[in-house]
Amino acid sequence: MTNIIKAQKGTKDILPAEISKWYNLEKKAEEVFSFAGFKEIRTPIFEATELFARGVGDTTDIVNKEMYSFEKSERSLTLRPENTAGVVRSFIENGMHRLTAPVKLWYKGPMFRYERPQAGRQRQFHQVGVEMFGIKEPSADAEVILLAVNYLKSIGLCDLDVEINSLGCPNCRETFSKKLKDAIRPYLANMCPDCQERFEKNPLRLLDCKVPECNEVLNSEEIQNVITSEYICDECSEHFNKVKEYLDALNIKYSVNRLLVRGLDYYNRTVFEIKSNNLGSQNAVCGGGRYDSLVRHLGGVDTPAVGFAMGMERLNSLLPDVEDNKLDIFVVSSSSTEAFKVVNELRAAGFSADFDLSCKKFGKQIEKASKVASHAVIVCEDEIANNTVSIKDFSTSEQKTVSRNDYINCLK
Ligand code: HAM
Secondary structure, three states, rough: OOOOOOOOOOOOOOHHHHHHHHHHHHHHHHHHHHHOOOOOOOOEEEHHHHHHHHHOOOOOOHHHOOOOOEEEEOOOEOOOOHHHHHHHHHHOOHHHHHOOOOEEEEEEEEEEOOOOOOOOOOOOEEEEEHHHHEEOOOHHHHHHHHHHHHHHOOOOOOOEEEEEOOOOHHHHHHHHHHHEEEEEEHHHHHOHHHHHHHHHHOHHHHHHOOOOOHHHHHHHHHHHHHHHOOOHHHHHHHHHHHHHHHHHOOOOOOEEEOOOOOOOOEEEEEEEEEEEEHHHHOOOOEEEOOOHHHHHHOOOOOEEEEEEEEEEEHHHEEHHHHHHHHEEEEEOOHHHHHHHHHHHHHHOOOOOOOEOOOOHHHHHHHHHHHEEEEEEEOOHHHHHHHHHHEEOOOOOOOEEEEEEEEEHHHHH
């Protein structure tokens, strides 16, 4: 036992007892997203490292600290830490800008980030997400937020907090960053090392810091005045107001959080997160926003875009466990050959069915049948001799014997 190899820190097996919950999240995603005209896309799990460095941004924690990168044939490759960059790469490479806009895509699958594992935070985790290309109007932002809310409702999560913000355009960002830096400069020495770095490389991320000393600075009246001041241009403001108007019309409750800046560099204008009070410090189940320059930035034809991704482990942790589905039928027989034949006929007719491969005693087989299936089909000596089968319904304990030629119809 000393040499047992264990799963890596921050990774988890998804065991058979949990798989129904996962199937449900995936099935509902397929239903809700395809009802809204989104088509599934599956991109590779590893990509050129450069895609994430350029796409997600080389001042972000994801790119600086959290990527699983490795060399193969002198190329640097990275396990995807998120899927927006990969979907954008595919959009460009496959000429999807030539399709009629909007191009609506959804995806699910594993992502990899070398983060410190804790409740709700893994090194391999799963996301389900959507990306919509080609629409610059605020209706696309609202459509994507609506879709996120409707997906959450469909899986039984209705009472979550939607937070939105607008980061404005690059011009607004530059003016605001300068104002923020001027206000924070006198207090910078008291802030954490990460913030000292962010101050130079990506000042907006200063708003995102959770360290108490930094929070104290951010909460001071002087800095709050800067944060809450008019910070976006008229055009960005109009865009944001229209998004809010749509959400109001759709009865989607939200709050505006000026500190919401998101940890990825590609966003402009609308950003949003959906959070739960029941998740501790890692409380975001969904994060997304608009990224109008990413397609151009990665070499494609200028195309506006907006999307979101949700953490599937976090969704699952908010949902009750589901009971495993029982089999339709367990075949009980004194002859494994007969059992094989009957199981095969049942499966071909669309029933889930199984039997005892080691042909144990009748009592043991029927006991197992009652635990794993709703019905037993019994084919023992009498039944074989008379060309019949007996069907036992475990919910009523009723048993009846029918012709072997007609038992499938009786079961149906
Ligand atoms: P993100 O906020 O980095 O955004 O991740 C989205 C969601 O993935 C989070 O809200 C969280 O639920 C889950 N998540 C992230 N990291 C972990 C982790 N280490 N362990 C467990 N769950 C995690 C993105 O990934 C963007 N690509 C979203 C997007 C799509 N923006 C536009 N389109």
